[in-house]
Amino acid sequence: MPHPELLARLWPASALRVTSGDLELRWIDDEILVELAELAGRGIHDPADMPFEHPWSRGTADEVGRSVLTYQWSARTQVTRDRFALELAVLHDGRPVGIQGLTARDWPVLRSVQTGSWLGREHQGRGIGTRMRVMALHLAFDGLGADEATSGAFADNPASNAVSRRVGYQPDGAVRVARDGVAVAHNRYVMSRERWASLRSEHAALLGAPVAVTGARSFRTQIEGATTER
Numbered sequence: 629m630p631h632p633e634l635l636a637r638l639w640p641a642s643a644l645r646v647t648s649g650d651l652e653l654r655w656i657d658d659e660i661l662v663e664l665a666e667l668a669g670r671g672i673h674d675p676a677d678m679p680f681e682h683p684w685s686r687g688t689a690d691e692v693g694r695s696v697l698t699y700q701w702s703a704r705t706q707v708t709r710d711r712f713a714l715e716l717a718v719l720h721d722g723r724p725v726g727i728q729g730l731t732a733r734d735w736p737v738l739r740s741v742q743t744g745s746w747l748g749r750e751h752q753g754r755g756i757g758t759r760m761r762v763m764a765l766h767l768a769f770d771g772l773g774a775d776e777a778t779s780g781a782f783a784d785n786p787a788s789n790a791v792s793r794r795v796g797y798q799p800d801g802a803v804r805v806a807r808d809g810v811a812v813a814h815n816r817y818v819m820s821r822e823r824w825a826s827l828r829s830e831h832a833a834l835l836g837a838p839v840a841v842t843g844a845r846s847f848r849t850q851i852e853g854a855t856t857e858r
């Protein structure tokens with residue numbers, strides 16, 4: 629990227645970083661995006677499963693990769709005062725392995741962040757999904773001053789449900805969602821700011837390395853205007 633400092637001033641989201649040990653969450657530039665698109669094309673889940681409401685992960689490798697490109701290119705513009713879709717690359721030892729998203733609507737009023745994520749299949753089942761969720765919570769609560777974080781997963785997605793439970797979310801009921809023309813239970817989870825604060829030592833143990841957020845103060849000027857300390 630030729631002008632990172634200039635971009636950081638104009639678009640503070642581009643300078644956000646969350647690091648912990650060998651994992652990093654960061655803004656998705658085009659170089660990283662192409663690698664993520666290629667990774668997704670190699671597979672995110674068993675073809676018989678569908679973890680997403682919109683089945684973007686089904687198709688040829690190039691179709692799936694193209695879905696990642698178009699979704700991420702459109703998400704880039706969705707960082708405004710009031711609402712944001714913050715899509716962050718997950719880097720393991722410097723290599724892109726997946727995406728951790730944080731979205732919010734009516735942010736100044738609700739201060740509620742919803743998370744969503746995926747990892748390339750070859751990177752799943754090694755604890756990365758759990759660690760990146762803890763890092764996303766750290767960004768939400770400590771970096772952005774959220775009051776609440778929510779997540780959701782289809783009942784037939786054991787890994788995603790396991791991550792939410794292990795990280796300490798509280799179950800928040802289930803809704804029926806139309807997926808591939810069938811009504812499927814979608815579990816909801818919630819983490820309050822108070823609960824997150826009470827789980828600090830558990831989260832430190834899950835991470836196994838200190839977590840650091842950079843660029844949050846500047847990012848908050850992008851989504852809130854003048855920064856209010858929380």
Ligand SMILES: CC(C)(COP(=O)(O)OP(=O)(O)OC[C@H]1O[C@@H](n2cnc3c(N)ncnc32)[C@H](O)[C@@H]1OP(=O)(O)O)[C@@H](O)C(=O)NCCC(=O)NCCS
Pocket residue numbers: 672673679680744745746747748751752753754755756757758759780781782785786787788790791794
């Ligand atoms: C969901 C996802 C991000 C989790 O990341 P991950 O690195 O695989 O998760 P972790 O290794 O940190 O933890 C996975 C947990 O799921 C459990 N798990 C995985 N597959 C399971 C299965 N088939 N049955 C039961 N538990 C399972 C693991 O045992 C582990 O739980 P534990 O720590 O209590 O033992 C990743 O699997 C993924 O990208 N899946 C496809 C896309 C997706 O589902 N995205 C979320 C949409 S809501």
